[in-house]
Amino acid sequence: MPRAANQDHGISASDPAASTAAGAADRAPTIKDVAEVAGVATSTVSRALSNPDRVNRRTRERIEQVAAQLNYVPSSQARGLSSGRTNAVALLVPDVTNPFYFDIIRGTQNQLKAAGYTQLLVDTEESAEMELDALQKMRRSADGFILAASRLTDAQLAEVSDTQPLVTINRASSNTPTVVIDTPSAMIQALEHLASLGHSRICYVGGPPTSWSNAKRWKSFEDESRDRGMTTFRVGPFAPKTTSGAAAADAAARTGATACIVFNDLLAIGMLQRLRERGIRVPEDMSIVGCDDIFGADFCNPPLTTIASPIEQAGRVAVSMLLAQLNPLQGGSSRRLAVMPTHLTVRASTGPAPTA
Amino acid sequence: MPRAANQDHGISASDPAASTAAGAADRAPTIKDVAEVAGVATSTVSRALSNPDRVNRRTRERIEQVAAQLNYVPSSQARGLSSGRTNAVALLVPDVTNPFYFDIIRGTQNQLKAAGYTQLLVDTEESAEMELDALQKMRRSADGFILAASRLTDAQLAEVSDTQPLVTINRASSNTPTVVIDTPSAMIQALEHLASLGHSRICYVGGPPTSWSNAKRWKSFEDESRDRGMTTFRVGPFAPKTTSGAAAADAAARTGATACIVFNDLLAIGMLQRLRERGIRVPEDMSIVGCDDIFGADFCNPPLTTIASPIEQAGRVAVSMLLAQLNPLQGGSSRRLAVMPTHLTVRASTGPAPTA
DNA sequence: AAATGGTTGGCAAGCGATTGCCAAAATTTG
DNA sequence: CAAATTTTGGCAATCGCTTGCCAACCATTT
Numbered sequence: 001m002p003r004a005a006n007q008d009h010g011i012s013a014s015d016p017a018a019s020t021a022a023g024a025a026d027r028a029p030t031i032k033d034v035a036e037v038a039g040v041a042t043s044t045v046s047r048a049l050s051n052p053d054r055v056n057r058r059t060r061e062r063i064e065q066v067a068a069q070l071n072y073v074p075s076s077q078a079r080g081l082s083s084g085r086t087n088a089v090a091l092l093v094p095d096v097t098n099p100f101y102f103d104i105i106r107g108t109q110n111q112l113k114a115a116g117y118t119q120l121l122v123d124t125e126e127s128a129e130m131e132l133d134a135l136q137k138m139r140r141s142a143d144g145f146i147l148a149a150s151r152l153t154d155a156q157l158a159e160v161s162d163t164q165p166l167v168t169i170n171r172a173s174s175n176t177p178t179v180v181i182d183t184p185s186a187m188i189q190a191l192e193h194l195a196s197l198g199h200s201r202i203c204y205v206g207g208p209p210t211s212w213s214n215a216k217r218w219k220s221f222e223d224e225s226r227d228r229g230m231t232t233f234r235v236g237p238f239a240p241k242t243t244s245g246a247a248a249a250d251a252a253a254r255t256g257a258t259a260c261i262v263f264n265d266l267l268a269i270g271m272l273q274r275l276r277e278r279g280i281r282v283p284e285d286m287s288i289v290g291c292d293d294i295f296g297a298d299f300c301n302p303p304l305t306t307i308a309s310p311i312e313q314a315g316r317v318a319v320s321m322l323l324a325q326l327n328p329l330q331g332g333s334s335r336r337l338a339v340m341p342t343h344l345t346v347r348a349s350t351g352p353a354p355t356a
Numbered sequence: 357m358p359r360a361a362n363q364d365h366g367i368s369a370s371d372p373a374a375s376t377a378a379g380a381a382d383r384a385p386t387i388k389d390v391a392e393v394a395g396v397a398t399s400t401v402s403r404a405l406s407n408p409d410r411v412n413r414r415t416r417e418r419i420e421q422v423a424a425q426l427n428y429v430p431s432s433q434a435r436g437l438s439s440g441r442t443n444a445v446a447l448l449v450p451d452v453t454n455p456f457y458f459d460i461i462r463g464t465q466n467q468l469k470a471a472g473y474t475q476l477l478v479d480t481e482e483s484a485e486m487e488l489d490a491l492q493k494m495r496r497s498a499d500g501f502i503l504a505a506s507r508l509t510d511a512q513l514a515e516v517s518d519t520q521p522l523v524t525i526n527r528a529s530s531n532t533p534t535v536v537i538d539t540p541s542a543m544i545q546a547l548e549h550l551a552s553l554g555h556s557r558i559c560y561v562g563g564p565p566t567s568w569s570n571a572k573r574w575k576s577f578e579d580e581s582r583d584r585g586m587t588t589f590r591v592g593p594f595a596p597k598t599t600s601g602a603a604a605a606d607a608a609a610r611t612g613a614t615a616c617i618v619f620n621d622l623l624a625i626g627m628l629q630r631l632r633e634r635g636i637r638v639p640e641d642m643s644i645v646g647c648d649d650i651f652g653a654d655f656c657n658p659p660l661t662t663i664a665s666p667i668e669q670a671g672r673v674a675v676s677m678l679l680a681q682l683n684p685l686q687g688g689s690s691r692r693l694a695v696m697p698t699h700l701t702v703r704a705s706t707g708p709a710p711t712a
Numbered sequence: 713a714a715a716t717g718g719t720t721g722g723c724a725a726g727c728g729a730t731t732g733c734c735a736a737a738a739t740t741t742g
Numbered sequence: 743c744a745a746a747t748t749t750t751g752g753c754a755a756t757c758g759c760t761t762g763c764c765a766a767c768c769a770t771t772t
Contacts, residue, residue: 577732
């Protein structure tokens with residue numbers, strides 16, 4: 001391979017063979033250039049590159065060689081225009097700032113890349129309106145959407161869902177393929193854990209009122225704790241940020257509960273700080289359980305007991321489900337619902353109930 | 357506005373006026389549909405929408421109204437194909453997993469969205485090869501690139517840089533517009549801080565050998581500490597992950613230094629954990645200074661003294677510089693270099709040198 | 713009233729692929 | 743060896759939008 005050097009550094013607009021043969025010196029080579037050099041029609045090049053079986057092996061190999069030589073990269077724009085596909089998937093998250101979504105972003109990113117798709121990242125700023133707007137505006141630029149913790153109403157979701165391929169994460173609703181993280185089932189573990197430590201007065205610290213997960217967690221908390229005859233409290237709603245932790249901690253402390261199950265780790269970590277400031281010891285005076293097991297939950301002070309979720313994996317599964325929807329090649333109706341298992345990870349923020 | 361209801365929920369393929377007037381019931385409306393309904397040529401619609409001054413105000417208003425009514429969204433593909441622009445910018449980061457890049461992602465995301473651009477996120481997995489590959493493959497799908505902590509060599513960078521618009525973050529090199537975070541200058545503060553606490557044996561804990569920032573930090577550390585007559589050590593390289601913290605902590609402890617300045621917070625946080633496990637108290641036995649002030653640096657245990665960087669802002673500035681490069685409208689040669697100021701944030705991981 | 717020059721809007725040629733349709737070539741079959 | 747298939751590859755229409763060029767129109771100016 002005499003062109004190894006060029007291949008090595010990847011950029012080779014100046015490849016002598018290329019410029020000689022293809023004519024145009026500067027401009028990025030098009031399918032036409034490849035066709036010309038290879039001595040075939042553009043349609044053949046197109047097929048050779050994206051539908052290999054439609055073309056003779058030897059022709060294909062020659063074309064591939066020429067393409068590589070010219071450093072040809074098909075224009076995704078042109079390809080999209082004529083094929084109707086974009087090979088891009090948009091990921092809509094309420095807040096790029098939140099570590100929980102980082103893990104989702106990471107998961108989808110990996111899986112999409114593996115499948116040859118591009119990820120379009122959009123921050124919807126916790127607003128249903130922006131979500132709808134993005135969905136609308138990007139209709140043509142993405143083949144499908146992944147909505148993480150969508151703020152849409154069921155009706156809106158249903159409407160969007162039959163207009164375009166999408167899958168939601170942590171937002172179930174009939175008709176829309178979804179991956180949910182099964183926090184509720186781990187709620188049982190969390191309550192058992194607290195009960196075994198002697199706690200009976202427990203407070204749920206609520207997240208955003210528009211959050212579906214928050215509603216689910218609260219409901220599950222309530223059902224399970226009632227079954228166990230515990231005394232429950234609820235405070236909130238609070239924004240899912242560490243800075244809301246102070247207010248949350250104060251409110252929770254006032255209830256007289258000895259343990260809190262907090263909507264998410266971010267808020268829980270914020271509470272940890274405030275409680276320390278106020279001299280309320282964790283876990284001696286108050287136990288704290290978070291949700292999600294985000295980055296940081298293991299090294300905060302004290303390390304947080306939390307309901308651990310396979311967040312990144314949820315992102316990956318969402319992508320798989322979406323891709324299955326986009327390319328219904330191999331039979332077998334793809335899943336409409338994936339439930340990701342969770343489990344309680346006990347660290348140092350929970351301990352025996354104060355005996356006082 | 358009789359269509360308020362439809363506008364409200366954004367999706368209105370079934371708008372009666374729309375389907376009547378434009379004919380096609382289902383298919384997304386094209387510029388042609390708009391032109392037809394408005395009674396003008398497609399070229400006029402195109403101009404009205406993207407070059408408002410080229411068209412009479414009243415015509416434009418009518419067109420805008422029709423477009424809104426039909427819920428017309430131009431196809432970015434088609435637009436890109438004919439105009440040559442994509443309205444997308446690719447952000448290449450070595451590792452989406454690393455919180456440092458989260459902040460950059462966040463910054464670029466915000467700024468790009470504000471400017472009407474889409475962000476294409478790519479994880480290059482710390483590999484120069486993948487970086488080059490992405491740069492190559494996405495040539496046509498992005499108007500420009502932002503390289504965060506590029507792993508390219510100067511030569512590669514230069515070559516890419518004159519092929520396509522790009523700006524680097526934390527990777528200076530002539531010819532390429534760059535935003536650098538001025539950690540070195542804060543290195544002085546860090547050393548003064550440690551000196552004032554009585555430390556004189558200081559260890560630099562190194563990051564990835566291919567990292568430009570790492571080289572800069574090390575050099576600055578060495579220069580400044582020599583000037584101050586301190587005894588220095590160096591350990592590494594280590595991968596910039598908390599999991600490398602154990603090895604880093606062990607290596608650093610073995611040097612006999614009483615304080616460490618660590619390549620980044622991630623590694624520093626990892627070290628904190630290991631030191632605690634080993635019973636080496638921070639800061640009583642060993643002081644630790646990190647770099648970046650990432651999410652988590654303020655709530656780890658103990659909270660980390662670190663060289664704080666305006667990371668998110670760096671992302672925003674990078675976008676501005678890139679956009680200035682893409683649209684050299686208003687005169688005034690745009691900056692080729694932006695230096696983001698840093699400062700030392702003292703928390704609890706540094707303290708007086710052990711008197712032993 | 714004719715000349716001038718600035719606006720406004722239409723025509724049509726691309727942009728770079730994909731793909732349905734068809735004919736030539738190669739292969740199999742009777 | 744001819745007929746029937748199957749492969750292979752080219753033609754040309756399209757996708758939806760932008761933009762250079764030009765003609766019609768309008769309001770001034772002389």
